[in-house]
Amino acid sequence: MAKGLYLGTLMVGIDQVVFGGKAPWTLRHQHADHECLKPAAECKPIDYPKPDGKLTFDRLSSVFISNTNHAEDQPVHLRLQSSEIPVQVNLRRYAGPEARFCPAGVYEFVVSEEGRERLQINAQNCLHCKTCDIKDPAQNIDWVTPEGGGGPNYPNM
Ligand code: SF4
Structure with missing residues (x-):
């Protein structure tokens, strides 16, 4: 660096x-950004300090401050080409990068009652930064332009 x-x-x-x-x-x-992601096994975990609530904040508090909102019936703007890749490739090989690089916690790996892992997409929180489209190692996430009127709203900017 x-x-x-x-x-x-x-x-x-x-x-x-x-x-x-x-x-x-x-x-x-x-190289394209998504080609540069290293497998988790080749990386050392980073011990990030906990947010102090004054200068640094957790992700969901930051989403709250952004006033992000979407109409409940808006068309889906985050699409997966394959629903298997997030768990079979991204989680197994890269330790689920979408759950880490998304600044809004949109992507969440959850375990069903049957013990099956799957990727849950909380699109309501999306800040429209497009990081997931650029960084997803398998290029499995299609970010399409969201319906107008939704997304972050910083009233004092
Ligand atoms: S566009 Fe940004 S905020 Fe929205 S899901 Fe992708 S990474 Fe998260």
């Missing part, structure tokens, strides 16, 4: 100071 940080800082400096913000090149990443 430090290498990217220093290189990025240097590039921004050259762009701004030497070229006045009009550098004649565009930096591109070599």
